Amino acid sequence: MMSLPDYVCPVDGTRVRAGSLTWCCPACRGPLDLDFHPTPTDLKSLTGRVNSLWRYAGSLPLATPTVSLGEGRTPLxxxxxxVTAKLDFLMPTLSFKDRGAVLLVELARRLAPERVIVDSSGNAGTSVAAYCARAGLDCTVYVPAATSPKKLEQIRAHGARVEAVxxxxxxxxxxxxxxxxxxxxxYASxxxxxxxLHGTKTYVLELWEDLGGRLPDVLVVPVGNGTLLLGAALALRELHSAGLIGKFPALYGVQAAAVAPLATAWSAGADGLPAEPGPVHPTYAEGIAIPRPPRARQILAAVRAFGGGFRTVPDPAITAARRDLARRGLYVEPTAAACWAAVRKEGFGERSVAVPLCGAGAKSGLA
Structure with a gap:
């Protein structure tokens, strides 16, 4: 395990040794970051590499994977x-979560725990279950009892146990x-x-490569727990530090109007969430219906650092955007349509924009 980077708490600086099964900061119980600061490879050096996200192995905290299912390299x-859409629903388990799950399970395989557990509204659990099946690891997925039956079917098909809460x-x-x-x-959290997060940053690395070493003016991503947004922020910093991009794109987060704690905090000019949670209402976009994301301060700070903001969209707009995408040949789940709903609602003028279509429509019925 000597080659693995240590964990570090972004709040109090507590360090946790590499190879530990500790899943949170022992002092504050918050999420951990990695003491890992790679230099991305330039475009010319990527020629001829494996056609998956592992072509960026030099930017990842793990290399030489054994559990890969060919994830990444999704089309634009x-x-x-x-406006360009990146089709991240064309992944092995039909969602962008494969970008991060493959790294989590590759790490778990090397640590050889007795069991792997994960909590999820569906997509992350499905992804971890699939990669655990690939790695031969025991897996249990905790899900809300109201999770889509199609997502539960997929989780069970991979041999994982489901704990409905x-x-x-x-x-x-x-x-x-x-x-x-x-x-x-x-804990494959x-x-x-x-x-x-280091897996999801490959979303931006692929955009950068496929656009010939540049990025759109604006990146718009759905935000619940913020894993895609924070991964994007990692990639932007690494590309800029290496001199591979000259300026940063603006980074925007999209939340469902029914559950929008980060957008509310942003509008109030706050650095974090209030002590008391705000109102929560039902939404079709279950994947981003997170009332208290643990990395809220990091998410707000990243959006601020990259000159972006937050947009909220009501469920009728999400449904309309989803139907519009389906008529364009792209059948996605409601959460995946949220960004397109936000762009359709307000737009970004003449600036170039990229949106991710994160999950396949086959995972849920058409509302």
């Missing part, structure tokens, strides 16, 4: 003259975190474990 499709997404996370403290348990 033009939606308008200024009564209550909302927060209750599910609480149950999993309690189980995560048991000895011999690897896409929120707390920073390996996941």
């Amino acid at each position: 499709v033009e939606l308008t003259g200024t 009564r209550g909302d997404r927060e209750a599910t996370a609480d149950a999993a975190r309690t189980a995560a403290d048991a000895p011999g348990t690897f 896409h929120i707390y474990n920073p390996y996941f």
Whole structure:
């Protein structure tokens, strides 16, 4: 394990040794970051490399994977003259979560725990279950009882056990975190474990490569727990530090109007969430219906650092955007349509924009 980087708490600086099954900061119980600062490879050096996200192995905290399913390298499709969609629903498990899950499970394989657990509204659990099947690891997925039956079917098909938790997404996370403290348990948290963020940063690395060493003027991403946004922020900093981009794109987060704690905090000019949670209402966009994201301060800071902001979209707009994408040949789940709904609602003028289509419509019915 000597080649693995240490963990470090972004709040108090507490360090956790590489190779540990510790899933959070021992002092504050918050999420961890990695003490890992790679230099991305230039375009010319990428020629001829494997056609998956592992072509960026030099920028990842793990290399030489054994559990890869060929994840990454998803296509770009033009939606308008200024807006491009990246089809991340064309992944092995039909969602962008494969970018981070493959790193989590590759790490788990090397640590050889007795069991792997994960909590999820569906997509992350499905992804971790698939890669655990590939790695031969015991896996249990904690989900809200109201999770889409199609997502549960997919999780079980990969051989994982499902623990359905009564209550909302927060209750599910609480149950999993309690189980995560048991000895011999690897908590494959896409929120707390920073390996996941280093996987999702390949979304931006692919955009940069496919656009010939440049990026759009604006990156718009859906935000619940913020794993794609924070991964994007990692990639932007690394590319800029290496001199591979001259300026940063603006980074915007999109939330469902029914559950928008980060957008509310942003509008108030706050650095974090208030002590008391705000109102939460049902939404079709279950993947981003997170009332208290643990990395809220990091998310708000990243959006501020990259000159962006937050947009909120009501469920009728999400449904309309989803139907519009389907008529364009792109059938995605509601959460994946949220960014297109935001861009359609307000737009970004003549600036070039990229949006991710994160999950396939086959995972949920058409509302």
